[in-house]
Amino acid sequence: xxxxxxxxxxxxxxxxxxxxxxxxxxxxxxxxxxxxxxLTQPQHELLDVALTGIWVLFAVDFVIRLxxxxxxxxxxxxxxxxxxxxxxxxxxxxxxxRVLAVIGVLNKRLRGGLHGKAAVYVVATTLLVGGIAxxxxxxxxxxxxxxxxxxxxxxxxxxxxxxxTVGYGDLYPITIEGRIVAGTLxxxxxxxxxxxxxxxxxWFVTSIRDLEEEVEESGGEVSARLDxxxxxxxxxxxxxxxxxxxxxxxxRGDQTTPGAGR
Numbered sequence: 416x417x418x419x420x421x422x423x424x425x426x427x428x429x430x431x432x433x434x435x436x437x438x439x440x441x442x443x444x445x446x447x448x449x450x451x452x453x454l455t456q457p458q459h460e461l462l463d464v465a466l467t468g469i470w471v472l473f474a475v476d477f478v479i480r481l482x483x484x485x486x487x488x489x490x491x492x493x494x495x496x497x498x499x500x501x502x503x504x505x506x507x508x509x510x511x512x513r514v515l516a517v518i519g520v521l522n523k524r525l526r527g528g529l530h531g532k533a534a535v536y537v538v539a540t541t542l543l544v545g546g547i548a549x550x551x552x553x554x555x556x557x558x559x560x561x562x563x564x565x566x567x568x569x570x571x572x573x574x575x576x577x578x579x580t581v582g583y584g585d586l587y588p589i590t591i592e593g594r595i596v597a598g599t600l601x602x603x604x605x606x607x608x609x610x611x612x613x614x615x616x617x618w619f620v621t622s623i624r625d626l627e628e629e630v631e632e633s634g635g636e637v638s639a640r641l642d643x644x645x646x647x648x649x650x651x652x653x654x655x656x657x658x659x660x661x662x663x664x665x666x667r668g669d670q671t672t673p674g675a676g677r
Contacts, residue, residue, distance in 0.1 A: 423483040430476060441469045442547065449554045450567060474501050541578065541607055548600045549574040555592035563587055578604035 448454065448462045477497055484490035491498065549570035556564040563586050564570050573586040577600050588594050 417485055420485055423480060423485075426479060426483055434473070434476060437469050437472060441466060444469075446550055449550045470501075477501060537607060544600065544603050544607075545571070545574040545578050548578070548596055548603075551596045552588055552593045555590050555596065556588050559590050559593075562589060564593070574600065577601060578607065580604050580608065 444462055444465055448459065448466075454462075477494070481487060481490055481494075549567065552564055552573065553567055553570035556562045556570075557566075564573055569586055573588075576583050576586075577597060580601070588597050
């Protein structure tokens, strides 16, 4: 590992929890702003300033990580999603997905098999992505003319049907921002389904492999026990033969004794 990679790794470890906390605050403020329809214009502006401030901190973090990276071009290429979120103001709320770092940290501390970790991660990711998408599409759609999604219930139902790739068609976004959110959620839904399918397949393969190993181990133990039992039976059979031979010889001796005296 180079010195630059070490500095980048040290920085990411140092800011992981602070940035995760900021992501949680960001998501909470954004949800409060979207769901509370009784806020005044100054209150909306104050919340927007707070959200923008947190977004700037995320941008500063990205610039620092880009500076610390050994290969700037490779780092930029592999972090295009972060770049898009920072450059597109309409997509800023999605930056709250940084809170997934919490799940990543918890997954490292979890004990158990891969299936348990994958299940926790998939469930948490689905709930988080669906909730943020519902907030984002509601924020983009409810004030648009002829909007189909005007309540959080509608937005949540739309997010659920979209992330499951069902697409009933009863609710759909009509604004550019809403369609960008929809497109992102569709891609995310396909990816999540792939993860779920892969997790289930891995679980089946692992279970079958463990069962085969258990059968092999049990078979080896049974074979060893049978070998020991056969060995003991051979010893017992030899002793029985010896005993029979001894008894037969004795009987013959007893039978010949009376005749010898005559």
